[in-house]
Amino acid sequence: MTYRAPISDMMLALQHGAGLEQAVKAGHYGDFDNDISAAVLEEAGRFATDVLAPLNRVGDQNGVKLADNKVTTAPGWPDAYRRWAEAGWNAVSGPEDFGGQGLPMAINAVCTEIWSASNMAFGLCPLLTLGAIEALHAHGSDELKATYLGKLISGEWTGTMQLTEPQAGSDVGALRSRAERAGDGTYRLSGTKIFITYGDHDMADNIVHLVLARLPDAPAGTRGISLFLVPKFLVDADGSLGARNDIYPSGIEHKLGIHASPTCTMTMGDNGGAVGYLIGEENRGMQCMFTMMNQARLGVGLEGVGIAERAYQQALAFAQERKQGRAPESAGKGPDAIIVHPDVKRMLLQMRAMTAAARTICYATAVALDVSFRAGDAKVRGDAAARAALLTPIAKAFSTDIGNEVASLGVQIHGGMGFVEETGAAQHLRDARIAPIYEGTNGIQAIDLLTRKLGTRGGAAVWALLDELKATVKRVEASNDPAFGATAERLRDGLAALERTSRWLLDRLGTAPNDALAGATPYLRLFGATLGGCVLAGEALAARDAGEAFGEAGRYVTLARFFAENVTVQAGALERTVVDTADTINGADAVLLA
């Protein structure tokens, strides 16, 4: 089962659900041409279908191998990566002064979904490179940029992010890797990092590791962490590759999924220390990492969307092909395709509606990020940055939860065939499972949403978003379209619940933080369920207004309605859970430790 990028759904989500058209009209995107972006996405979809999708199962079955300090990827992968980079896909949103195409991050977000959907383990590699590009571009010296940025943007070299150590996972401040000043402006690094994605591989000529480490005189905790660029091969003055640096893969993990993506233990300093170059200032490494974090988290959210879309397409095809049993009102003589059964339709609609909502939330985050960098007006930029900051944890956590739920429904629709690996449905479920964990677990996203996003400026970013969403609901009501069913009512109730819950949590944040923290996860779900319903309704209205531009518009109305009536409807219960549940959670020790 292959994958085809759903360009029409994507364009509707991007232009209308995520607000790209509005931002372009407002002038925030300069002379950006929407027609060009549609062509770019079509081309990305073709590459994904033709080259990446067929390698997805090959990668899952072959995995990666570590021998003689080198990681070998699955057959066909190095060639596919080179073709992908040569076609310019790594450079889509890269800065033009270093060879990038300078397209909006929103366009690259759609591409990221496409790479993830066709081959999640493959798509991870450029996600990491993108993080390295951003950190280097924002904080690196001119010399470092001149040497490394062009090759990273072209994709000739790839990047890694090296934070995690055995004792330092979610708590980055606990890391111990050491960096000594070498006296010549460079540093010598030693230590061990774990869970390093694409820490070594054979797909590119060089790897640019971005490593967090401590100087000998650094303060404890996150204020004593510095960021270093540590190349796999040192780069000579003329740009050619020199000596092998003292950073090696010393182990690879045997994982539940994304088998083709090497997850490495990296050892530095067994031979005198890895040569590193400081990025930014000493002891200011965490600030540099935060630069990468918003986009890395958005990238993981898009993995959730991509894997959900892939699982949906596969389940839909299976449900149309597999004949079994008969529908209650079947006209034919033989067995019907299982898609005739209402319960199978329900699962497929659930998959599609949840995927669509997650997609638009992610794209909206990307548009807000774009505007926060591109708009001419400082207030517009500031508001967009606050919007992007607010949406990021929802984009990451809600979308990756959905990735798992949708992949599991995909297995279910396949019945017994879904549990057999050869079908491929199970791989999506295995692959999807990492996304709620890495780049900050979804619990950490929920705490971030609560404490740093709702908890900033009296929740101003939340209230501003709610005002926009209320306007969408008014437009649904004004449409008087009976096909919307209970959509407006569900969305209105959802927004009211979200507003009350936000106020309750904001109050508790000051007075009883543990009460608020106990409700962080259901709060994020409440936010996603309500926001998702509103953006889908907005898209449905736009599709109606657009005539036939996105195909028959009624299907987007049905999808929005299904989401509102099946997902947003849970808002009231989630509100009560947030408000009621602190007592039991704060008294949980008596249950758990009895």
Added chain:
Amino acid sequence: MTYRAPISDMMLALQHGAGLEQAVKAGHYGDFDNDISAAVLEEAGRFATDVLAPLNRVGDQNGVKLADNKVTTAPGWPDAYRRWAEAGWNAVSGPEDFGGQGLPMAINAVCTEIWSASNMAFGLCPLLTLGAIEALHAHGSDELKATYLGKLISGEWTGTMQLTEPQAGSDVGALRSRAERAGDGTYRLSGTKIFITYGDHDMADNIVHLVLARLPDAPAGTRGISLFLVPKFLVDADGSLGARNDIYPSGIEHKLGIHASPTCTMTMGDNGGAVGYLIGEENRGMQCMFTMMNQARLGVGLEGVGIAERAYQQALAFAQERKQGRAPESAGKGPDAIIVHPDVKRMLLQMRAMTAAARTICYATAVALDVSFRAGDAKVRGDAAARAALLTPIAKAFSTDIGNEVASLGVQIHGGMGFVEETGAAQHLRDARIAPIYEGTNGIQAIDLLTRKLGTRGGAAVWALLDELKATVKRVEASNDPAFGATAERLRDGLAALERTSRWLLDRLGTAPNDALAGATPYLRLFGATLGGCVLAGEALAARDAGEAFGEAGRYVTLARFFAENVTVQAGALERTVVDTADTINGADAVLLA
């Protein structure tokens, strides 16, 4: 990480939540002695901890091998199985006239949970044997019983259930395997079966296959299916093993989980036909299969409970050991164990509360089955049979959904370590995923609940259960214990929603069956969420009344409250989903097939 059977939780659930004590007091269990059963469960728990749990990962890693028409199981498995059978565990609930211990099915249900928790792939084998025992005991001739039943009950031989064929999964009536009359009262079978659990293995001397097939003159569909006993080795008159029968494993599946359980393609008739013996009457095979179905479905529900308990124990231990970050109000200097974080506590409470609810629902099903066979009074037996029939689809589907949700939370609590296979958390998730699929998908369970259980006798079995649950809520209210929080309110609202939804569905079943079918799955979830909350509240009250018999009673109150406030609270939304959603689902083609 090992597994310890939570005997205290189990005894509370069995005696009070599931109503065993009440049934014993009412005399339905004869002279059954509760003290003996506690000793049996302690012993089962020891065997599981010592022998089965250590083989769980061995089985996952080694899987099974097929060569020369023989399946070889993982190292240590045949020996463990022999020890397990010799200790009498297969015979717990078997009929005494054939060497069984005649203990209640409710006791065996707890044991099934224990085997599944310690080693789900292992526990599957006796589940299948149990099905064969039941069908043979209920429908087999005296001669067949004399030859096969004793060996099946002792566990010296194991059983299989062979329904599925490539074109006949959920739709059993589509099967094509053929049986020809041999003229001597026996039959010769030919055909191919797929997905046959423990279809071949090296753990027992003989395998007794129960095979559905069609006679040449059989009518089409389910009315033309007959059930045959097809032994792997023919049995001579003196009971010794004779010739190898013409039924062979011709393939094994490479599956997402339960790697140690061989899932075989079975081929009959390549060498003249497999010798088969009719069970029951010709063309009445489906009736015989239905005999096994209630208990097989309950068994799968108990797999969900078992895997959830195992995942919970592992996550709890990890959360107590893993140090990372600091709690908001941490007193210590170093990092805290992650269990201090409210979000981790929430996940653990969710795991434990959902597991406990599923457990009690399964045990209650077993008690109802027992009473339906054991009670002296015909009306009591009939009511109990209706109760068991009603609870079975909920026990199967709700518990196995919970098995997956809890296993996924277990992975999440482990963070990155949860995605690494060596930890074992991922195996639980992989293993758990089959349970919502086999023995009738959870969608089919929901349709069964709706059409055959709610839809029978005007929903009488549902109304009778609701009356009992309402009485439980009254007792919670009467307790005036503030520790229950909003429990009574949530349960009352849940029961009201369940009652309204049941009436709405019952009405639609007659007038617009597709509308009702569209809501089947959310209806089952609503039923489970409400029933689960009520039984946990009942257990909490019983624990309070029992003093220290089950340890500190307050923790059961907290658990019931958590479930009511976090799960039962969703009842209203589920009701609205059922009622609202038929329109979108019945109009789904426009979305899905556009």
